[in-house]
Amino acid sequence: MTSTEVTPAARASRSRGRGDGFRLLGIRLQPAWFFIAPSVLIILVFIVYPITQSLWYSLFNWQIGATNQEWVGVGNYVKLFHDELFWNALRVTATFAVVSVASQLVVGYLLATALAKDTWINRVTRSIFFFPTIVALTTIGLVWRFLLDPDIGLVGGILHTIGAEPIDFLQNTSLALPSVIFVSVWKNLGFTMVLLLAGLKAVPAYLYEAARIDGANARQLTWHVTIPTIRPTILFTTLILTINSLQVFDLVYVMTGGGPLFSTDTLVTQLFREGFQNFHIGYASAIAWVLFALIMIIAAFQLRLFRYNDVD
Amino acid sequence: MRKIPVLVAGGLVAAIALTGCSSATPASSGPVKLSMWTGFTGGDRPAYEALISDFNASHKNIQVTMDVQPWDTIAQKLPAAWATGQGPDLATPNFDPNVISKYLETNSLLPLEATGNGATDINVDKLAPSAIKAFTAKGKLYAVPANIATLQLYYSKKAFAAAGIADAPKTVTEFQDDAKKLTAGGNYGLALADHETIQMWPVLQWLDGADIVDTKGCAVIDSAKSVSSLTTWANLVTKDKVAPVGKTGAEADSLFSAGKAAMEINGPWAAAGFKSAGVDFGVAAIPAGVNGTVTLASTVPLAIGKSTKHPKEAQEFLAWYTGKSAQTKFALASGFPPVRTDLGADAQLSGNAIVSSFAAALPTARLYLPGVTGATQVDSEIYVPFIGQITRGEDVAKAAAEAAKKIDAITGCRS
Numbered sequence: 001m002t003s004t005e006v007t008p009a010a011r012a013s014r015s016r017g018r019g020d021g022f023r024l025l026g027i028r029l030q031p032a033w034f035f036i037a038p039s040v041l042i043i044l045v046f047i048v049y050p051i052t053q054s055l056w057y058s059l060f061n062w063q064i065g066a067t068n069q070e071w072v073g074v075g076n077y078v079k080l081f082h083d084e085l086f087w088n089a090l091r092v093t094a095t096f097a098v099v100s101v102a103s104q105l106v107v108g109y110l111l112a113t114a115l116a117k118d119t120w121i122n123r124v125t126r127s128i129f130f131f132p133t134i135v136a137l138t139t140i141g142l143v144w145r146f147l148l149d150p151d152i153g154l155v156g157g158i159l160h161t162i163g164a165e166p167i168d169f170l171q172n173t174s175l176a177l178p179s180v181i182f183v184s185v186w187k188n189l190g191f192t193m194v195l196l197l198a199g200l201k202a203v204p205a206y207l208y209e210a211a212r213i214d215g216a217n218a219r220q221l222t223w224h225v226t227i228p229t230i231r232p233t234i235l236f237t238t239l240i241l242t243i244n245s246l247q248v249f250d251l252v253y254v255m256t257g258g259g260p261l262f263s264t265d266t267l268v269t270q271l272f273r274e275g276f277q278n279f280h281i282g283y284a285s286a287i288a289w290v291l292f293a294l295i296m297i298i299a300a301f302q303l304r305l306f307r308y309n310d311v312d
Numbered sequence: 313m314r315k316i317p318v319l320v321a322g323g324l325v326a327a328i329a330l331t332g333c334s335s336a337t338p339a340s341s342g343p344v345k346l347s348m349w350t351g352f353t354g355g356d357r358p359a360y361e362a363l364i365s366d367f368n369a370s371h372k373n374i375q376v377t378m379d380v381q382p383w384d385t386i387a388q389k390l391p392a393a394w395a396t397g398q399g400p401d402l403a404t405p406n407f408d409p410n411v412i413s414k415y416l417e418t419n420s421l422l423p424l425e426a427t428g429n430g431a432t433d434i435n436v437d438k439l440a441p442s443a444i445k446a447f448t449a450k451g452k453l454y455a456v457p458a459n460i461a462t463l464q465l466y467y468s469k470k471a472f473a474a475a476g477i478a479d480a481p482k483t484v485t486e487f488q489d490d491a492k493k494l495t496a497g498g499n500y501g502l503a504l505a506d507h508e509t510i511q512m513w514p515v516l517q518w519l520d521g522a523d524i525v526d527t528k529g530c531a532v533i534d535s536a537k538s539v540s541s542l543t544t545w546a547n548l549v550t551k552d553k554v555a556p557v558g559k560t561g562a563e564a565d566s567l568f569s570a571g572k573a574a575m576e577i578n579g580p581w582a583a584a585g586f587k588s589a590g591v592d593f594g595v596a597a598i599p600a601g602v603n604g605t606v607t608l609a610s611t612v613p614l615a616i617g618k619s620t621k622h623p624k625e626a627q628e629f630l631a632w633y634t635g636k637s638a639q640t641k642f643a644l645a646s647g648f649p650p651v652r653t654d655l656g657a658d659a660q661l662s663g664n665a666i667v668s669s670f671a672a673a674l675p676t677a678r679l680y681l682p683g684v685t686g687a688t689q690v691d692s693e694i695y696v697p698f699i700g701q702i703t704r705g706e707d708v709a710k711a712a713a714e715a716a717k718k719i720d721a722i723t724g725c726r727s
Contacts, residue, residue, distance in 0.1 A: 063417055063418055064391045064392050064395045064396075064418055066395075066417070066418055066419075085693065149563065149566075150556075151556060151563075151567055151570075151572050152566055152567065152570050152572065160498075168556075168557065168558065170558075171556075171557055171558030171559070172558075173704070257507065257508060257560075259507060259558070259696070259697075259700065260558045260700050260704075261697050261700045261701060261704075262697065273692060273693075276384070276387045276388050277387065277688055277689075277692060278686070278688060278689045278692075279391065279414050279417075
């Protein structure tokens with residue numbers, strides 16, 4: 001059965017809807033449009049325009065300021081496909097993202113669980129872990145670069161004192177990437193911990209009580225109560241960490257400059273080198289678009305994996 | 313009545329938007345103001361700032377403001393700024409002289425025409441020829457050297473005395489032997505940086521008569537002479553451990569400052585830091601190679617943006633900057649050799665041990681990859697990784713052959 005009757009409340013609502021705004025050139029203008037206009041304008045000028053413009057650049061052998069730009073179509077993308085440095089940068093970026101995100105999630109979760117109770121010692125410990133988050137990334141990079149110097153750094157000095165050979169963490173092609181990943185995890189761990197802690201605090205106590213009454217042990221409480229309940233928090237944290245990891249630049253640039261022998265060269269350090277050192281703007285734009293596509297695909301995959309749209 | 317909130321909202325937005333628009337500042341009749349971007353953030357910065365102050369004090373009609381920024385920042389901002397008719401009147405685009413060709417591609421540089429022999433002209437004939445050659449394209453000069461430097465051999469007198477070595481090495485053989493003798497007790501004989509610095513490795517190749525590319529831009533890094541030279545030096549690093557691997561210029565400086573390295577090939581800018589670190593050091597010429605003395609010269613271009621509104625005043629500044637008086641003062645304050653070649657007889661300069669040592673090397677100094685197509689890319693993507701490979705034990709001949717192929721692909725060599 002259907003009904004065409006309209007309730008008084010709905011009638012009032014429609015009445016308000018018709019009354020808001022006025023028509024200009026046949027378009028009904030709403031007051032809200034004017035209030036969001038500055039934000040929309042800023043997004044269009046500083047985000048949408050540069051993104052679309054870079055796509056346009058990537059189709060040319062673009063020279064800044066030149067009157068005639070050489071059209072290469074998908075030439076930059078084809079070149080990218082055959083560029084061994086690009087594949088190396090892609091591999092380094094993927095390794096960095098997977099290892100650092102997984103490490104931060106696991107260690108961050110363990111820390112959040114261990115420090116969940118509101119005791120003064122836990123509050124102090126949380127602050128200690130969070131402290132690196134508020135320090136500038138370049139400062140962190142410079143400090144760690146100095147600490148890890150095998151000849152004059154603190155770590156090398158300690159190793160030397162105990163009779164061990166200093167380790168060339170950032171000069172060794174096998175150790176440089178793990179070292180940078182370690183520093184990245186150390187820097188961002190506090191942020192991950194705080195996010196997951198907020199999620200943990202929001203888990204209703206009655207769920208645990210009910211599960212315990214049903215005989216659930218600690219492992220079952222984690223897998224069947226805690227993790228499903230904080231799934232939106234895990235999704236948000238994973239997304240943010242993944243996007244940030246795929247765009248990693250500052251830390252790598254300061255600590256290793258992408259070296260040694262490109263062992264820490266990420267997509268963004270390659271993009272920077274091509275765009276601002278070699279002045280290959282079109283090629284750098286193509287790298288930017290590949291990275292953009294990569295992030296979009298991974299973000300979509302993560303959203304699907306965590307079923308963000310479900311209503312449970 | 314309903315239209316009022318809409319109109320109010322629209323009015324508010326318009327008002328906010330228009331707040332950002334202000335009327336143009338009326339033209340003033342004061343002195344011409346020139347802006348200049350430079351990347352001189354190091355220990356030599358005060359010497360440049362003193363030059364600007366002197367110029368401003370002596371030129372009431374022209375005032376120069378120097379904005380010192382990291383080189384990376386300039387590299388990001390200046391190409392777009394100059395290519396679109398904005399940006400500063402003057403700038404040092406990069407510490408790499410080869411960058412001039414990139415700015416010429418975008419037609420961003422003003423050709424310098426106020427040249428001649430007068431006191432208010434840019435005395436091109438008296439400026440370092442290697443720099444002028446690097447900054448000249450199709451017969452037109454596009455920059456003057458903001459500085460010029462050579463690399464010399466710094467050595468620790470304390471380390472030499474401890475190893476029983478009386479003098480700085482004079483030949484390549486002595487150089488290599490001393491490096492071995494000085495390598496002991498966790499200390500290195502030589503601090504040899506291979507990236508984020510002015511290249512030191514080409515000097516070692518040149519000493520043996522080898523090179524990276526020839527005059528046609530074709531790679532010769534894989535020649536028998538080059539492979540032999542590089543093998544010797546790579547073995548000294550990998551087997552004799554005379555130098556650390558994978559150091560930046562700053563890290564190599566720290567090693568020398570901390571007394572962990574006995575020798576370092578470096579420019580005049582390093583002297584102030586070594587002095588303040590309390591190192592008792594001497595500066596000697598690079599040991600003579602098979603073809604006599606040779607070292608690397610570096611120069612920073614100082615250019616004028618094509619869209620400057622004050623081309624005459626900007627060139628007047630360059631003429632003063634490269635003049636005798638300014639260069640004498642700058643050399644004494646910074647330790648850099650003057651960019652002029654006619655100040656050799658100046659008593660003040662010849663009496664300064666640091667300046668005279670670095671200036672003495674100028675006649676035999678060579679620029680790194682001068683005029684080579686894609687020189688920056690050859691350096692960052694080929695040469696630096698290549699040195700990294702051979703100092704980590706990779707076969708020199710094989711790595712050199714691969715590097716040569718890649719260099720030729722960039723330079724377009726088809727020989």
